[in-house]
Amino acid sequence: xxxxxxxxxxxxxxxxxxxxxxxxxxxxxxxxxxxxxxxxxxxxxxxxxxxxxxxxxxxxxxxxxxxxxxxxxxxxxxxxxxxxxxxxxxxxxxxxxxxxxxxxxxxxxxxxxxxxxxxxxxxxxxxxxxxxxxxxxxxxxxxxxxxxxxxxxxxxxxxxxxxxxxxxxxxxxxxxxxxxxxxxxxxxxxxxxxxxxxxxxxxxx
Numbered sequence: 018x019x020x021x022x023x024x025x026x027x028x029x030x031x032x033x034x035x036x037x038x039x040x041x042x043x044x045x046x047x048x049x050x051x052x053x054x055x056x057x058x059x060x061x062x063x064x065x066x067x068x069x070x071x072x073x074x075x076x077x078x079x080x081x082x083x084x085x086x087x088x089x090x091x092x093x094x095x096x097x098x099x100x101x102x103x104x105x106x107x108x109x110x111x112x113x114x115x116x117x118x119x120x121x122x123x124x125x126x127x128x129x130x131x132x133x134x135x136x137x138x139x140x141x142x143x144x145x146x147x148x149x150x151x152x153x154x155x156x157x158x159x160x161x162x163x164x165x166x167x168x169x170x171x172x173x174x175x176x177x178x179x180x181x182x183x184x185x186x187x188x189x190x191x192x193x194x195x196x197x198x199x200x201x202x203x204x205x206x207x208x209x210x211x212x213x214x215x216x217x218x219x220x221x222x
Contacts, residue, residue, distance in 0.1 A: 074120075079105060103127040152176060167191075
């Protein structure tokens, strides 16, 4: 039993590190069996509406390719394809518990646009990464036990950090902005009156 736990832990760490460092848009799914299909996911909803992502995304209607990395008959990596064959969603079960810890979403051209990472299934999504042209442009993190993702990191096309937005009071609204140049914090903005915009700025030059 201890050996199995150790093996699963090593796989989770190795695959998790790979996911965090690379888009994985070109991961092959050869040798998989085509499965039954379901309806395509709905378009993203407004920010105030529930996310149609982990936990409430219906994938029962897409054609599916499954890769069994553990050779136990279960799909460890499952790719869901639209009717035209383009990749729509890919899921990874890193700890072999039957629930995906990573979900990747692709646009109509099959290009990676979003990745979700789930560290605790009871809490939902812990990290969301957004991509444009294969480059991560934004990363949202959950901290504490809030239901939202109160820290957002924004990057330019080269991957350099440009801005960080924080819900520093855990009220469900961004109230702190940090601006960076060449990786260095140069300015901070704070929302003091709750209108969702910075009212006071502090220079760090």
